[in-house]
Amino acid sequence: MKKIVSAKVIMVSWDKEPLFHKALLVEDGKVAALGEREVLVSQHPEAEVFDFPEGLILPGLANTHTHASMTIFRGLADDLPLMTWLEKYIFPVEKHLRREWVYWGAKLAIAEMLRSGVTVFADMYLFEPEVIRAVEEAGIRAALGEGLFDFPSPGYGPLEKGLALTEELLRQYEGHPRINILVCPHATYTCSPETLKKAKEIADRFGALVHIHLSETKEEVSLIKARYGRRPPAHLDELGLLDDRLLVAHAVQLVDEEIELFARKGVRVAHCPESNLKLGSGVAPVVALLEAGVTTAIGTDGPASNNDLDLLTELRTAALVQKGLSFDPTRLPAKTVFRMATELGAEALDFKGCGRLEPGWCADLAVVDLGRPHLTPLHDPLSLLVYSARGGDVEAVMVDGNWIMRGGRVLTFDEEEARLQVQRIGEEIRSMLRK
Numbered sequence: 001m002k003k004i005v006s007a008k009v010i011m012v013s014w015d016k017e018p019l020f021h022k023a024l025l026v027e028d029g030k031v032a033a034l035g036e037r038e039v040l041v042s043q044h045p046e047a048e049v050f051d052f053p054e055g056l057i058l059p060g061l062a063n064t065h066t067h068a069s070m071t072i073f074r075g076l077a078d079d080l081p082l083m084t085w086l087e088k089y090i091f092p093v094e095k096h097l098r099r100e101w102v103y104w105g106a107k108l109a110i111a112e113m114l115r116s117g118v119t120v121f122a123d124m125y126l127f128e129p130e131v132i133r134a135v136e137e138a139g140i141r142a143a144l145g146e147g148l149f150d151f152p153s154p155g156y157g158p159l160e161k162g163l164a165l166t167e168e169l170l171r172q173y174e175g176h177p178r179i180n181i182l183v184c185p186h187a188t189y190t191c192s193p194e195t196l197k198k199a200k201e202i203a204d205r206f207g208a209l210v211h212i213h214l215s216e217t218k219e220e221v222s223l224i225k226a227r228y229g230r231r232p233p234a235h236l237d238e239l240g241l242l243d244d245r246l247l248v249a250h251a252v253q254l255v256d257e258e259i260e261l262f263a264r265k266g267v268r269v270a271h272c273p274e275s276n277l278k279l280g281s282g283v284a285p286v287v288a289l290l291e292a293g294v295t296t297a298i299g300t301d302g303p304a305s306n307n308d309l310d311l312l313t314e315l316r317t318a319a320l321v322q323k324g325l326s327f328d329p330t331r332l333p334a335k336t337v338f339r340m341a342t343e344l345g346a347e348a349l350d351f352k353g354c355g356r357l358e359p360g361w362c363a364d365l366a367v368v369d370l371g372r373p374h375l376t377p378l379h380d381p382l383s384l385l386v387y388s389a390r391g392g393d394v395e396a397v398m399v400d401g402n403w404i405m406r407g408g409r410v411l412t413f414d415e416e417e418a419r420l421q422v423q424r425i426g427e428e429i430r431s432m433l434r435k
Contacts, residue, residue, distance in 0.1 A: 002027045002047035003363075003401065006037040007055035008370060009381045013356040014339035018381045024057070026363040029401035033359055050406075052396070054371040056381055059357050060119025060141075060364035060399065061311050062345025065211075065249040065270035065299030067125045069105030071112070072425050073304035082217050082279045082305075090304065094126065096432060097154045101425050102127040106134035107418035109309055114140070114405045116312045116391035117366030119398075122247070122270065122299065122349055124184040124211055126155035128169070135179060139404045139412045141364065143349040145169075145182030145211055148199060149190045163198055170206040178400060180209070180350050182247075187213040188224050188232050193239055200241050209247050209268075209350055212236075215258070216250035217281045233258045242267060247348055249299065251289070252282045259285060263292040268348040271340070273318045275301030283321055287331055290340075297345040298337070310391035315341055319386060334386035367396040 006023035012034070023037040025044060033040060041049060077089035102125065113121055120141035123131050128146040135142045146155065146169070148162045156162040169181045183203040185191040191199070191212075203210045215221060215232045224232045233254070236242045244266025251262075251269045262269065271284050289296045298318055300309050315337045322332040343355035354362045368375070368389055375384050375393065397405040404412045 002032075002044050004037065004040050004044065004047045004049045005052070005057065005365075005367075005398075006050070007052040007057045007367060009056040009378070010034070010357065011056065011058040011338075011381060011385070012358060013059065014335055014342060024357060026398070026401045029363055031357050031359050031361050031363050034357070050396075052367050054369060055395065056368040056370050056385070057357070057365055058117065058368065058385065059342045059355050060366055060397065061117045061341045062297060062349060062351075062355070063113060063118045063121040063299050063309065063311050064247070064297040064345050064348050065272055065301055066109070066121055066123050066309065067302030067304070068109035068113075068121065068123045068309070069102040069125050069127075069131060070302035070304040071108045071309075072101050072105040072422055072429065073302075074307050076304060076429070078278075078307070080279070081219075082281055083219055085279065085305065093429065093433070095154055097126055099127045099130055103130040103134055104418055104421040104425060106131040107138070107413060108415075108422045109303065110134060110138045110140055111410050111415040111418060112303070112309045112391065113311065114397045114410060115394050116310045117368065117394045117397065118309075118311050119364040119366065120346060120349060120351055120354060122182065122211065124182065124186070126153055128155070128165075132169070132173070132179065137413055138410075139178075139402055140399055141178045141351060141354070143180040143182050143209070143211075143351075145184035148183075148185045148195065150192050150195055151190070159195060163202060166199075167202055167206075170202070170208055174206070181206075182209050182211040184211045187216075187220070188235055189220055193228075196236070196239050196241055200239070203245060207245075209245055210241060211247045211249070212241075213250055214248040215253045216276070217279075218253055221253050231255075231258070233261055237261065237265070244268075249301070250276060250281070250284065252276050252284045254285055254289075256288070259288050259292050259294065262289065262294045266295075268295045268297070270297055270299040270348065271318065272299045272301040272306075272314075273321055274314055275305045277317070277321065278307075279305060283325060286318065287322055287326075290336065295344055295348050296340060297348040298340050308391065311341060312385070312389045312391055312393070315386045334382050337386050338382060363398055363401040365398045366394050368393050369395040
């Protein structure tokens with residue numbers, strides 16, 4: 001069914017001027033045309049028409065690094081350095097992780113992401129088939145992979161079963177229009193060289209991306225250097241993982257030579273500013289990465305370390321922290337941050353044809369309600385999106401030409417059910433911790 005969607009403003013892409021009081025035609029999951037509402041309606045009388053008189057339409061945003069189901073751990077442990085947070089709190093609780101916890105946690109995470117305009121996200125977690133189930137039911141787009149560790153996982157048991165599960169998912173979802181399967185060795189400090197090489201072999205066989213945490217903290221860099229005699233990027237390069245099929249999360253502790261190496265090898269980066277700030281890990285050299293030509297996108301990280309999945313506020317943080325550190329208000333301008341969250345984000349996750357609203361591109365979009373006090377007046381739509389908008393301002397989301405949220409209501413699943421289930425799970429976790 002054809003759809004015509006009109007709004008006060010349409011942000012076609014990061015490098016195009018906004019269109020005012022125009023409409024777009026959606027057909028077969030693609031943007032078919034842009035133009036005057038009345039003209040499109042007269043040319044396509046059979047189309048269903050959706051008007052957003054106070055709406056701002058933008059390309060759907062990409063959250064390029066999450067652990068979505070960790071909504072169930074939101075607020076469990078805060079104000080701690082990364083390794084303490086992981087080893088003393090998260091890993092011990094995850095030993096008791098249950099399949100249904102992951103499913104409901106993912107459902108709630110998707111609802112939260114939709115409310116900040118996210119139409120595609122990357123996920124690395126445990127019991128990943130449950131996250132995939134939630135994604136399929138929700139109708140969102142995602143790149144997903146089971147986290148791989150040298151130690152036994154509550155999701156699959158020994159590592160060999162995790163590798164086998166990854167292969168099974170790659171076969172099962174090959175060619176899926178909305179799901180890309182990632183190969184996800186957790187990190188260089190939780191995966192041996194042998195594990196990393198096995199993960200890479202699987203990825204190469206299926207043409208998949210490898211997704212890994214890398215150079216997140218000074219402690220990680222020191223540990224890997226002591227263990228292997230090389231810093232993390234050089235360690236991955238030695239093992240054959242540093243190439244254009246690698247997506248690294250964080251990349252905070254990089255030196256100039258490593259930025260140049262990333263650019264030369266075609267490595268992709270998911271920048272997670274708020275999680276890195278909250279954990280005291282530092283700030284990634286985003287401007288230098290972009291200037292070197294590295295595909296650099298934005299992620300929230302998981303809701304246990306951020307503590308939310310609001311990508312709109314992540315854009316603001318990404319821009320502001322670079323300006324403050326450099327004493328330069330022109331650093332990482334709104335246009336660049338918007339590009340990172342749209343076209344570069346889709347590119348980083350291998351979703352070609354997403355991230356713009358030009359004819360022929362995927363009809364993945366979000367509609368922000370401009371009728372809010374903090375989004376008034378409308379001098380510069382791009383400025384409002386990056387510096388003023390926040391989660392909850394999005395009233396509608398379309399993925400692959402289908403509405404999955406409209407009128408502020410998720411259409412594909414019961415958001416309140418997911419919230420109540422995660423509330424119940426949170427009570428179970430607290431009860432378990434008291435024993």
